[in-house]
Amino acid sequence: MTTISSTTILRSRNLAKPDKVLSTLLLRYPRFIHAEFMTHRVMTRNAASSRAIPIKKLIQDVVDNPVVPLFWGKNQPGMQAGEECTSEVGVRNVHLDYDEENTFGRTHDLVSREAAWLEARAHAVEAAQAFADAGYHKQIVNRLLEPFAHITVLVSSTEWENFLELRDDPAAEPHIQVLAREIRKCLEDESTIQDLKPGEWHLPFITPEELASTKRGSPTDPLMFPGHDVIQLSAARCASTSFKTVDGFDMTFEKAEEIFDKLVTSKPIHASPFEHVAEADAFYADKSRWATPQQHGNFVGFRQYRHML
Template structure:
């Protein structure tokens, strides 16, 4: 597992596969400043599940904002246009950083006050969002547009940092070769499924795809930081996701098996059949 640190982000290569056709697919776990999340969301080639302010406990968010507030890595100086090419220097930059941390501390205190009077986390956590990190699981077969737009001098510095860190992490990762046989577990791209689990179910990729689905879904309220639910709990979560109306299908977009041709499309993937297609056919 490759972990690459940027100036204000962290990128973990969770699963990196290459089809027998040569077409790669990668699943990454990203941690970055929530304020740039909307820019990542514009990339429709990405399948993603993100930490939700409606789900994560207030106390956990307050602790992060108070002790490690997210924020700018480039303190741009006021100037015309969208790009702050020139940065504050010296005393002014130190003051901007201090004001940011002071604002984070006040937001944490007001969030505590809101929690004390009984406000729900879907309200309270909104106060903290400008200072939050967000955890996002992203899977894609196509990355070129992301790098072209975001690893560019005109992009906001924080998303430049994320794009460059993603590029570096992928360059250091060696994808696992996946064969054509759909019925073999070894042919599937299955984020958060262990080698031991693959070995235990060599011809049952459907079961393991369900485990993977649940573990990708948990990005909305866990951060894969050592908390490992039991497989029976994963299966229960999977059944609740697919039994829900409307169907909660986005976590089924991270699992896939190779298609005969690298140019064949399945949803937003090329060269790989997305698990979501199978789930929608079965459960709709």
């Protein structure tokens, strides 16, 4: 059922100014709160797209792991429900049996809130399959499934305070409260942070073995001058978030080069995945300024690879 999770992918502290930590997290949460998450502009995000995920794959994800509300608010004025509602709901019951034949049986019942929600999910799956059978594109069909779908989001930021203050709060929407608390757990775990000197790189989804095997400028400090191939691999794996329903970012160097080339040669360029890859900037304490703040983007203390292209 409903999944709300935050997993640390990579966290890096800039030793030039140790209060600046760049955290890359992989989130999974109900798609219906994604719009609220997107209001926080100091975050770099790449999210699974309904336009990119195959219909069959998204239907199966909604069947196997549907979003079901964690809090069933009772109707009242205002944006926030103060108490839960337990009333039964009268809806047409579709007993979802999603198999190779895509068969559905129908009855009519007054059912619990959970059962009614899943019946609505069954209607959506039935309609989505009908549109797919009629030849409609996934950018249309998958919209029917979004209320019951999760979204996978890769997010990187150095500035989390405002998000946590607003969303880990009793007045926030209940599901985003849970997400904020899961993110807070990741950010409070100091053991996940690597220390970077200015010039060293934050490379999400890159293993030490991959880093050691790539072409690079420094044999003693692979994070100082990582080869272009490992930068491409990191950026391509970040980009792959857009077409995945769950995590899993295995990718060869050859495939990464292909994806990288498509991103940089497209018109307009698709550059957002390159924001997660970043270099620790130098800080001039005597002047209280960073060496290249114009390349930080929405980070502080880290030069986004996007702004180096």
